Amino acid sequence: MKYTKIFLYGTLKVGGVLTSTFIDENRECYERASVKGYDLYDAGYFPAMVDGNGVVKGELHYYKNGEDILKILDAIEGYDKQDHARSLYIRKKIEVLTDNGRQMAYAYIFNRKPVGKKIEKGEWYVNK
Numbered sequence: 001m002k003y004t005k006i007f008l009y010g011t012l013k014v015g016g017v018l019t020s021t022f023i024d025e026n027r028e029c030y031e032r033a034s035v036k037g038y039d040l041y042d043a044g045y046f047p048a049m050v051d052g053n054g055v056v057k058g059e060l061h062y063y064k065n066g067e068d069i070l071k072i073l074d075a076i077e078g079y080d081k082q083d084h085a086r087s088l089y090i091r092k093k094i095e096v097l098t099d100n101g102r103q104m105a106y107a108y109i110f111n112r113k114p115v116g117k118k119i120e121k122g123e124w125y126v127n128k
Helices: 021-026 066-077
Strands: 004-008 027-042 047-063 089-098 101-110
Touching: 004 027, 004 066, 004 089, 021 027, 021 066, 027 101, 066 089, 066 101
Parallel strands: 004 101
Antiparallel strands: 004 047, 027 047, 027 089, 047 101, 089 101
16 A cells, blocks of 8 residues: 655644544554754744754654545645645655655645744654
8 A cells, every 4th residue: 555654743743732533543654753954943832844954853654545634734734735825834745764764755844934943953842
């Protein structure tokens, strides 16, 4: 079976406040992961990953029903593929590093100037 891979680094990680039964039930598995070339900011109730020079740590999730999951996550993240200028986040495929090697996966990149304090360690904690 082919899975849709999504790198999650904030409120949608396992145990996060925005995860849901549907998202959880369609996740086949996940593993610790990181991405290089990005910085992470604490925007208050959620993190914001932006282009940068750092490393962001998160989870690589493998989903069944990928198109359905992407529609839900697009809505949560304020992504409109028809109007990038108005989107809060942009969904794009990026290289993700795991213990099992490099993989391409979708990630949501903050589409505004960074807000809040930069998270130097590159990891957002679900129960901060």
